[in-house]
Amino acid sequence: MKGTGGLTADEKQAWTGLVSLMLLLPCRLEAPLQQAAGLSLFDYLVLSHVSEAPARSIRMSELAHLANGSLSRLSNVVKRFEQRGWITRSPDPDDGRCTLATLTDEGYEVVVAAAPTHLRTVRELVLDPLTATDLRALVRIAAKLSVAIPPP
Secondary structure: OOOOOOOOHHHHHHHHHHHHHHHHHHHHHHHHHHHHHOOOHHHHHHHHHHHHOHHHEEEHHHHHHHOOOOHHHHHHHHHHHHHHOOEEEEEEOOEEEEEEEEEOHHHHHHHHHHHHHHHHHHHHHHHOOOOHHHHHHHHHHHHHHHHHOOOO
16 A cells, blocks of 8 residues: 555564664764763764864754754753853854854864774674664665755
8 A cells, every 4th residue: 555545564674673773873972972972972973073174164954954852842952062262153154044053173183083892883783783884875775854844
């Protein structure tokens, strides 16, 4: 059955498998980060994306998109990071309506220290169980789903 009707057995299996992963994986990725660095997964993603931006500086709107968070959620996290001395915010010199988040040296040290824990967990839970063919299929599927799901 397609369209608005019920799911076929294969569709149901694919859907329930995906939902299970969507619910289970963030918690499993976050636990080691919390234990090793005191960071949530969202915290780490924010710091990581800023660290990878040119000059370790990025517009808040772009950062919200990359980290899959709302601007209000991101603003709360960045405010906390500012208080810790990890990030500074300033008006974008190219467009004063936008705000830039810039990673400080201290913030960069935090993300560099947390990265091995995160990467080890990603490898263990996601990458190592997959063959090269599985990995290519995952990349293809993720790209298709990303196009089908509009950003918030």
